[in-house]
Amino acid sequence: MIITHFTDNDLYKYSVMLAIQKLYPWAYVRYEFINRGDTAFPKGFAEELKKEVMAMASLKMTKPEKEFMIRRCYFFDPAFIDFLEGYQYDPSEVHIKQEGGDLKIRIEGYWYRTVLWEVPLMAIISELYFKMTGIEPQNVKEKAVEKAFQLRQMEADFSDFGTRRRFSFDVHDKVVSYLKMYSSKFFKGTSNMYLAMKYDTTPIGTMPHEWFMFHGAVYGYRAATVKALDAWVDAYQGSLGITLTDTYTTDVFYEQFGQKQAKLFDGVRWDSGDPLVFTDKTVEFYKSKRIDPLSKTIVYSDSLNLERVQEIKAYVNGRIHDTYGIGTFFSNDVGAKPLNMVIKLSEVKYDRRQKFQYAIKLSDVQGKHTGNTKEIELTKRTLGIR
Structure with missing residues (x-):
């Protein structure tokens, strides 16, 4: 099991989770895995990844983790920290398949829940890839x-x-x-x-x-x-x-x-x-x-x-x-080539009764734009971006 601690995740995922719960508790979303480096994943990778995702369901916040969050994250209210104490990852929110070396991942569900998947899932993908390809860290x-x-x-x-x-x-x-x-x-x-x-x-x-x-x-x-x-x-x-x-x-x-x-x-x-x-x-x-x-x-x-x-x-x-x-x-400066990948929000609904709307990102670098191509062009026209 690669992720063995509930808080082996980044602070910003918890901070946006609380904001979502306060303001957009009915929001429903999809995330997509984007393989920017066109990495070819080894045979059987998806099956091993699914096992790791299933194992995430067993993670629970420990008492020391809760006490640390109370002590150092003064901006989190007690109700939110109590919610995290009872939170469990739901592997059914993560959909994984592999065709040859091509890995496809989609995350779907209520935004306040699915927001926690991005960081640990990417950490799993990276560590599992180096483990399955037999690369050892150096220096x-x-x-x-x-x-x-x-x-x-x-x-x-x-x-x-x-x-x-x-x-x-x-x-x-x-x-x-x-x-x-x-x-x-x-x-x-x-x-x-x-x-x-x-x-x-x-x-x-x-x-x-x-x-x-x-x-x-x-x-x-x-x-x-x-x-x-x-x-x-x-x-x-x-x-x-x-x-x-x-x-x-x-x-x-x-x-x-x-x-x-x-x-x-x-x-x-x-x-x-x-x-x-x-x-x-x-x-x-x-x-x-x-x-x-x-x-x-x-x-x-x-x-x-x-x-x-x-x-x-x-x-x-x-x-x-x-x-x-x-x-x-x-x-990841240990003699291996790091994976060039992201997991990005791709579609959102304010609540489940609505139709999905595309979510896109326009970076200050042309090659890092993410999302539906037509929606990107519409956004650029709307905002007067050449």
Whole structure:
């Protein structure tokens, strides 16, 4: 069994789960697995994956996990934490098939339940693939310790975001332990709730792209940003205040990010496109709203490595608070080629009586757009994106 702890999942999945329960308890959705790297999965992979998914039904929140969440996640209300204590994964929500090396996965069900599948399912797919192909990790400690020392030398605040595409749980566990041990005050925490508990560090995360994707599909793309941000404020009253900008491109986001929201949210997360261009846009945006950029944060989180962090940090040059969420470079830099895959929201209903509406994402990079092709073109026309 690959996932053996209920909280071996990222904080942002729990945070969006609570927001869904509060505001959209009847929402019904589908997610699709997207194999961006065209990985050919070995024969019998789907059957082994199904066994792992079935085993997820046995996971339950433990007393230490609950106590940690109560202590460190002050933004979660007691009713939600009690709900998690009773929650069980339902394997019937996950549909898996394999044709040759092609793997197909669809998740379907009430959004407040199915939202937890994405991260552990991707972690299972990654670890199972390396296990079935006989690849062993190399130089785990040496690489992690060297990264910790170099990031400390750069004085770069950083967190681990490595759950989804990790080599294995064991590698991820060791890497987080070394990062905390050797990075001094610059290691700020991990997105993984279980590892945050194990190493008594801060669980890190706020909202996902799917939050904006749902609002775009239900309320229209011109209203998506404002509706999604206002709904997040309704759910969290100012807590968890780092917002994504690139669900429908950063340019569109900043056109719609109003004065009130800009002051209320603590900062933004860069997740696609050119980070240097993004930095300039963000600093100028805050200045245009008469907001001191030094009072805000940019979380940089797309495909980071040491060279990229150093380049961005030098360019920021103290103009805004910068911090770095580093994923695969931490949890899967062990001599294997990481899988290039995502699981994305694909269709949504406000409630089950309605027809499905396509959910799409427009990245700041053309090749990372996801969703129905015709809906993507419609969205681009609606928002005036070339």
